Amino acid sequence: MSTAATPSSSPQISKISEAVIRIAGNSQDGIQAIGGFLARLAGRSEQEVMTFMTIPSTISGGPSIFQVRIGSGEVLSSGDEADLLLAFYDHSYLAHLGSLKKGGIVLYDSDHLKAEDIPAENLTKYRHVGVPISSLTIEAIGGTGRDKGKNVFALGLLAKMFDLNVPKLHKLLTERFTGKDPKILETALNAFNYGYNYTLATAPELFQFQPGENVGLSQVVMSGNEALAYGLIAAGVRFGAGYPITPWSDIMELLRRELPKYGGQFQQCEDEIASVSMAIGASWSGGVAVTGSSGPGIALKTEAIGWAVMAEMPLIVVDVMRGGPSTGMPTNIEQSDINIAVHGGHGDCPRVVIAPANVEDCFYTAIEAVNIARKYSTPVFILSDQGIATRIEAFKEPDLKALVQDISPDLTAVTDHKPYDLSAPDGVTRHIAPGTRVASGKYPVVTGLEHDEMGHPTGSGKTHMQMIAKRRSKLKKLASEFPAPKFYGPAEGQILLVSWGSSQGPVQEAVKQGRAQGHAISALHVRYINPLPPGLADLFAGFRHVFVVELNDGGYSGVGQMGALIRSQIPDAKIRGITKVDGLTWKVREILNAALELAK
Amino acid sequence: MSEIAILNLPTSRGANTNTTPVIPLTEADRKPLTKKEISADHPTWCPGCGDFSVLALYFKLIEKRRMHHEKVTTVAGIGCSSRFPYFVQAHGAHFIHGRALPFATGVSLNRPDLHVFVFGGDGDAFSIGGNHFTHTARKNVKLTYVVMDNSVYGLTKNQTSPTSPIGFKSKTDIWGAKDRPINPLKQAIAAGATFVARTSHTNPNHVLQTMEAAMDHDGFSFIQCLSECVEFYPGAFDNSNPRKGGKFDLVPADHDVTDEYAAYKLAEDLRPGLFGVFYKNARPTKNANEAAIIADLQGKHAGLEPWQILKKNFDRMK
Numbered sequence: 001m002s003t004a005a006t007p008s009s010s011p012q013i014s015k016i017s018e019a020v021i022r023i024a025g026n027s028q029d030g031i032q033a034i035g036g037f038l039a040r041l042a043g044r045s046e047q048e049v050m051t052f053m054t055i056p057s058t059i060s061g062g063p064s065i066f067q068v069r070i071g072s073g074e075v076l077s078s079g080d081e082a083d084l085l086l087a088f089y090d091h092s093y094l095a096h097l098g099s100l101k102k103g104g105i106v107l108y109d110s111d112h113l114k115a116e117d118i119p120a121e122n123l124t125k126y127r128h129v130g131v132p133i134s135s136l137t138i139e140a141i142g143g144t145g146r147d148k149g150k151n152v153f154a155l156g157l158l159a160k161m162f163d164l165n166v167p168k169l170h171k172l173l174t175e176r177f178t179g180k181d182p183k184i185l186e187t188a189l190n191a192f193n194y195g196y197n198y199t200l201a202t203a204p205e206l207f208q209f210q211p212g213e214n215v216g217l218s219q220v221v222m223s224g225n226e227a228l229a230y231g232l233i234a235a236g237v238r239f240g241a242g243y244p245i246t247p248w249s250d251i252m253e254l255l256r257r258e259l260p261k262y263g264g265q266f267q268q269c270e271d272e273i274a275s276v277s278m279a280i281g282a283s284w285s286g287g288v289a290v291t292g293s294s295g296p297g298i299a300l301k302t303e304a305i306g307w308a309v310m311a312e313m314p315l316i317v318v319d320v321m322r323g324g325p326s327t328g329m330p331t332n333i334e335q336s337d338i339n340i341a342v343h344g345g346h347g348d349c350p351r352v353v354i355a356p357a358n359v360e361d362c363f364y365t366a367i368e369a370v371n372i373a374r375k376y377s378t379p380v381f382i383l384s385d386q387g388i389a390t391r392i393e394a395f396k397e398p399d400l401k402a403l404v405q406d407i408s409p410d411l412t413a414v415t416d417h418k419p420y421d422l423s424a425p426d427g428v429t430r431h432i433a434p435g436t437r438v439a440s441g442k443y444p445v446v447t448g449l450e451h452d453e454m455g456h457p458t459g460s461g462k463t464h465m466q467m468i469a470k471r472r473s474k475l476k477k478l479a480s481e482f483p484a485p486k487f488y489g490p491a492e493g494q495i496l497l498v499s500w501g502s503s504q505g506p507v508q509e510a511v512k513q514g515r516a517q518g519h520a521i522s523a524l525h526v527r528y529i530n531p532l533p534p535g536l537a538d539l540f541a542g543f544r545h546v547f548v549v550e551l552n553d554g555g556y557s558g559v560g561q562m563g564a565l566i567r568s569q570i571p572d573a574k575i576r577g578i579t580k581v582d583g584l585t586w587k588v589r590e591i592l593n594a595a596l597e598l599a600k
Numbered sequence: 601m602s603e604i605a606i607l608n609l610p611t612s613r614g615a616n617t618n619t620t621p622v623i624p625l626t627e628a629d630r631k632p633l634t635k636k637e638i639s640a641d642h643p644t645w646c647p648g649c650g651d652f653s654v655l656a657l658y659f660k661l662i663e664k665r666r667m668h669h670e671k672v673t674t675v676a677g678i679g680c681s682s683r684f685p686y687f688v689q690a691h692g693a694h695f696i697h698g699r700a701l702p703f704a705t706g707v708s709l710n711r712p713d714l715h716v717f718v719f720g721g722d723g724d725a726f727s728i729g730g731n732h733f734t735h736t737a738r739k740n741v742k743l744t745y746v747v748m749d750n751s752v753y754g755l756t757k758n759q760t761s762p763t764s765p766i767g768f769k770s771k772t773d774i775w776g777a778k779d780r781p782i783n784p785l786k787q788a789i790a791a792g793a794t795f796v797a798r799t800s801h802t803n804p805n806h807v808l809q810t811m812e813a814a815m816d817h818d819g820f821s822f823i824q825c826l827s828e829c830v831e832f833y834p835g836a837f838d839n840s841n842p843r844k845g846g847k848f849d850l851v852p853a854d855h856d857v858t859d860e861y862a863a864y865k866l867a868e869d870l871r872p873g874l875f876g877v878f879y880k881n882a883r884p885t886k887n888a889n890e891a892a893i894i895a896d897l898q899g900k901h902a903g904l905e906p907w908q909i910l911k912k913n914f915d916r917m918k
Contacts, residue, residue, distance in 0.1 A: 044918060175916075220917045233910060239710050241702075260897040261909050265709060265890050270735035274702035277695065277732075281675070281706025284693055285714070289706065307696050397914055404907035413622035413670075430617060434691035434707065434714055437670040439622045441637060445685050447694040456641055456686055457694075 011203045017210050018071030019162065020079035023154070024096045025088030027064040030151035035066035036392060037155055037172055042068075043221035043394030044168055047209065048075035063095060068392075072210045076505040076512075078391065080587040084161070086154055088112065088133065100126055105204065107157065109133040109150075127204045131157060140194035141187045149191040156195020163208040166196065218397045224359045224388035225250040228318065229258070231366025232290055234400065236407035237316065238264030239282035239289040241275040246330050247389045248294045248320040255290070272300035276317070280308050283315050284446060286409025286433035288370050292318030292382075295328065298340055305379055306345040307448040309471065311455075312420070312429040314373035314380075316366075317341075321385040323583050332583030333387040335501055336552035338561035341381040342530045348468055350475050352376070353529040355383040357504035360395035362388060365527070367403060374407060376474050377429045383529065385551075387585045388502045413437040419444045420453045422466055428474050479531035485539065489515060489522030492542030495599050497523040497578075497591065500562050503549045506586035514592050521595065529562065537570045545599045546575045549591055554579040632663045638672070640689040650801035650827030651681050651748055657807045658688070658717070661815070664808075673714045675704040677729060679721035680755045681748035681827065698728030701736040701745065705886075708743045712887055715815060716743040723753050726762040726782045737791035737820050739886040744814045744821045747784065748801075750829035751836050758832040765871070770832070784824045785867035789860060789879050795821035796863065796879040798870075801828065802841045803848055806875060813877060819885045840872035851876030 021038065023031050042049035048071045069079040081101035087093040090113040093106065100106060102125055110130035118128060137150040152173070159169055173192060177185040222230075229251045232240070238259060242252040255266040269275040275291045282289035293301065298319050308315045321337045323329025341353045352372055356365040362384060369380040416439070417432050431446070432438070442454065449457040450464045458464075488508045495514075499507035504525045514521040524539060526532065540546045548563035559567055559577035567575050578594045580586075638659050645651050662672055672690035676682035678697035685692030695703045704718045725733055725747045736745075752770065753759040759772040763784065767776040788796045795817040799810040807825060814821035826837045838844035851874045856862055863879035901909050 040917075218918065220914050222917050226917075230910065230913065234907075239706065241706065258913070260890075260894040261901050262906050263894055263898060265894065267705075267709065269702065270731050273699060274705075274732055274735065277699040277702035278706035278709075280695075281693070281703035282710040283706075284703075285707040285711045287710070289710075303696055304699065311693075397918075400907040400911050400914065404905075404910060406906070413624065414617050415620045415622055416618040418617075432617065433711075434673045435670055435711060436691075437622065437625070437668070441669065441689065443640075443669070443690050443692070445640075445692040445694060447686075448696055449694065 011206045013163070013206045013208055015210055016207050017073060018069065018075065019084065019207065019209075020067065020069045020082045021084045021086065021158065022065060022067045022082035022096060022099055023086045024063065024065045024092035027062050029064070029088055030148065031064050031066045031088075033176075034151045034155045034158070035068050037169065037176075038068045038070065038158070038164075039392040039394065040172055040221045041164060041168055042070045043219040045165060045209075047072055047394070049221070049392070049394045063092065065092075065096065070209070076509040077588060078585065080589055084158075086158070088150070088154075090117070097122065097126065103127065105129060105161075107131065107154075107161075111135050129203055131198065133157075136194065136198060137191060140191050149187060152188050152191040153195040156192040157198065159192070160196050160198075161203065161206055163206060219394045220397045221392060221394045222359065223250070223390055223392050224356070224362045224384060225320065225390070226254060227359050227362035228356070228366050228382065228384060228389075229254040231363040232316065232370065233258060233262065234363070234398070234404045235367040235370035236287070236405045237290050237370060238262060238287055238408070239279065240264075240266040241269050241278035241282070241289070241291050242266070243269055243272045243275050243293065243297060245272075245294045245297045247322060247386045248292050248297070248318065250389070251292055251318060251320070272297040273304060276301040276304040276315075280304060280313055280315055283308075283313050284311075284431065284433070286411075286435075287407055288314045288316060288373050290316040290318060292316075292320070294320050294322050294330070295324040295337055295340075296326065298337065298344065302340065302344040305351065306347060306349050308379040309345070309349045309351050310347075310448050310450075311446040312377045312471065313431070313446065314377055316369055316373055316380055316382065318382045318384065320389045321383060323386075323581070329583050331386065333385050333502070333551060333585055334581060334583065335383075335385055335503070335550050336561060336581070337383060338529060338552070338565060341383055342565060348472070350472050351379045351381065351530065352475065352478065353381040353383060355501035355527060355529055356388060357499075357501060357525060357527060359388060359391065359393035361527075363398060367405075370407070372478065375428070376478050377431065378474070383501060385502050409433040411435050413439060416440045416442065417444060418453045419446070419455055420451065420467065420470070422453055422470065427470060427477065429470075475531045479528070479534055482528050482533040484535055485524050485526055485533055487522050487524055487539070490520075491522070491539075493520030493522050494544050495519065495521040495595050496540060496543035496546045497521065497595060498546060498548045498562075498566070499523060499525045500527070500529060500548075500550060503551065503586060506588050506591055507549050509588045510591040510595065513588060514595070519596065526562070529565070532566065532569060536566065537572070540570065540572065540575070544574065545595075546572075547578045547595055547598060548575065549578045549586070551581065551586070552579055553581050630666065630668065632666045633669060634663065635659050637669070638662050638689050639687060641686045643687050644683055645680060646831050648830040649680070650750065650829070651684075653801040653804060654681075654719070654746065654748055654807065654825055654827060655684065655687055657804055657811060658684075658719075660808055661811050665812070665815070671714055673707060673716045675700050675707065675716060675718045677720045677724040678755070679724045679753075680750075680829075681719055681721045682724055684719040698724050698730075699732065700724065701729060701732040704743050705736055705739075705741045708741055709887060709890060712742075712891070717815075718743060718745045720745075720747055721754075721761075722747060722749040722751060722763040722784070723761050726784060726787065730762075733787070734791040737788055737793035737822065740792065740794050740819045740883055741886045742819055744811070744817075744823070746811070746814075746823045746825055748825050748827035749784065750827050750833055751781075752829050752833040754829045754832055768833075783867060783870060784822075785870070785878055786864055788822045789863055789867065792883075793822045793879070794819035794881050794883050795877070797822070797877045798824045798826075798873065798875050800826040800837060800840055800848065800875060802826075802837070802843070803875070806848075810877070817880065819883060837872070840875070846872055848872075849874050851878060857881075
């Protein structure tokens with residue numbers, strides 16, 4: 001065991017308001033489980049929490065990390081640098097030491113990394129605490145199950161170092177491990193207690209979180225994929241269809257499991273095309289159905305989505321973006337599906353695209369998307385990403401009683417119905433589900449061919465022009481209903497950072513830091529990608545530079561996909577891009593440095 | 601929580617529906633639909649096309665079985681025969697090429713009160729839609745699928761289809777087709793279809809009888825209906841048309857329709873082959889299996905409003 005700090009008989013206890021803890025090991029070590037416990041504990045302690053994790057795309061094995069940032073105040077990103085690194089192996093130590101802030105603590109498994117192998121320069125830069133995690137876990141729970149128990153042992157160590165609430169952690173462990181075999185829970189508690197009680201004789205420092213702002217809120221803790229799936233359920237979606245693909249599959253699995261409780265169902269299909277087709281069929285027959293995927297699967301669905309645009313059928317398409325093109329970087333984050341979501345498919349094919357900014361927003365975005373799909377009879381894309389999908393956040397429990405809605409179809413007979421009525425005052429198409437009697441005896445059809453007001457095919461150029469205009473202008477009407485985006489910071493200054501999707505948190509934190517350094521920098525978050533909210537040009541007017549921050553390639557022109565979309569409507573050379581494609585979430589300093597550099 | 605746009609919706613159906621209350625019809629009020637009431641657009645098919653006969657018999661089926669107007673649900677993909685829904689005055693959907701079956705599956709599973717009819721051609725069914733044919737059959741989704749097989753791509757004007765026989769000359773096989781054609785019946789039986797039958801547009805009574813049997817079958821019912829393309833493959837099925845010197849032989853009366861291997865053997869030679877029900881078996885439908893899962897889970901949450909069910913999940917995530 002070694003430490004750069006002078007050992008003292010009783011370590012000093014520091015009060016902190018937030019901490020970034022990075023846990024690095026292999027994918028089978030249960031690293032996500034430790035992170036999950038910490039996140040849940042934070043949620044139950046009315047603390048803000050944000051996590052970040054990477055999992056290898058291989059089936060088993062390979063390095064894996066989980067980063068959790070717990071704070072007593074507002075937590076906007078998962079943190080640029082870690083305060084504490086927990087390294088299970090020498091390779092985890094080597095790969096992640098760079099993510100630790102200077103003077104930070106590295107807690108390592110001394111069974112895998114020998115103290116004498118640590119370079120002297122590291123010892124001066126970081127505080128090292130070696131604990132024989134593997135052998136102590138065997139000592140605690142016996143057997144060879146060290147791969148299974150050492151995560152819980154390590155959780156015990158962390159609980160001691162950060163003075164975490166032990167009864168609450170015991171309760172969380174009990175909830176998680178209570179099952180058929182009582183031995184499992186007993187073993188988990190033993191491992192935890194052994195870790196907690198292990199005397200950190202050389203621990204340089206112990207920490208204590210300042211109490212969170214007790215606003216009397218009940219918090220829930222979940223991942224973005226969970227929030228999105230539960231949001232769809234709350235919105236009244238009762239039918240879904242999909243095909244397995246990372247990182248979308250969790251949503252599919254959750255809906256498959258949960259929907260029958262509500263009288264609904266989710267179908268796993270033979271392929272992506274079948275799943276979008278089945279969802280569209282279900283939507284036509286009543287309600288709003290969901291399909292979803294990630295990049296490659298979205299590409300396969302585009303023909304059918306074009307049909308839904310043409311037939312004006314409500315449909316939710318969830319795209320949990322990952323690195324592309326093609327199979328790309330399946331377990332890494334990227335925001336490079338704007339082009340396919342907004343423009344994918346042939347013909348003039350307008351559809352709605354919305355992007356949630358964080359885990360909580362996933363829940364509300366799902367409800368909003370369903371209601372837009374219904375009200376405007378249109379496919380709606382929800383552009384989530386690998387980062388939001390897999391990270392865990394705590395947020396205020398939604399008012400479910402008020403939010404959960406019933407959108408089952410109305411099959412009451414009607415006198416007459418014209419789905420594509422060109423003279424309808426609101427210009428919006430509405431369908432009646434099969435099973436609805438039309439007393440006039442004239443029934444509508446739905447089709448991918450250009451059609452007249454009853455859905456029957458026509459080759460008339462005039463009708464095509466009218467219907468194209470109808471499909472376009474209804475989205476313009478929708479845009480007029482969007483609330484104006486709000487500034488984070490003053491409405492004028494030198495630099496405006498425009499974020500969308502999961503860039504929101506790190507961008508706002510960059511603004512916070514930039515303003516603290518005296519820069520006139522603000523941010524604007526755009527959640528409606530297509531149609532864009534009206535009035536963006538006016539909002540940009542107060543700034544000398546506008547930088548659209550996004551995780552995709554700046555291409556030939558230096559603006560990313562969202563930047564290009566904005567530039568196509570606001571052709572102003574002051575709009576430029578801050579982009580990157582390293583497969584990782586934004587670091588706050590990357591954004592701020594790039595912005596200051598570009599604005600020079 | 602974010603600023604979001606639309607959480608409250610108008611409950612009305614909007615201006616494009618005349619919602620003047622309609623007096624509900626009782627069973628006694630219901631008269632069988634006439635051909636005039638059930639026909640819509642005039643078919644775009646070439647004069648003499650076999651598809652006219654199939655459409656006329658679909659009307660007859662609706663009339664004979666006294667189906668309610670609003671319950672008639674017709675789905676199709678792309679192709680000459682797939683224009684079917686426009687010609688039927690009822691709820692209909694003309695979907696994309698090859699994907700009529702998954703679309704219809706969505707309707708069937710979401711709306712057990714409807715019987716869904718899917719019409720299409722051999723290219724739609726066995727070529728671009730081949731994957732869906734296999735999986736809809738194995739899942740035994742309750743719907744009726746009538747493939748109007750003309751053994752040629754007609755809408756795109758004469759290319760080889762998956763059921764074109766070896767030697768068939770088309771624009772894409774000017775030397776005669778070389779690839780072995782698909783045997784739709786064997787394909788359906790092997791995939792797990794629970795009702796497999798064959799008929800021909802030249803025998804109206806047989807078509808109607810087969811459609812009725814298919815409609816009454818609880819599961820995925822598949823009909824291969826020979827339907828001649830007079831433009832690009834005239835005379836394709838003369839060998840099964842007695843009026844043209846062919847023979848319309850029925851599946852033997854003593855054939856055990858539940859015997860998969862016997863059915864497979866009977867389907868071996870389709871030139872001209874036999875007509876009738878080759879295979880029919882009872883197996884739980886996808887619809888019934890899903891309904892059982894729903895009943896079980898709903899039973900476990902009886903008495904709870906949807907928001908209360910969701911609340912239980914959220915309480916576990918604290």
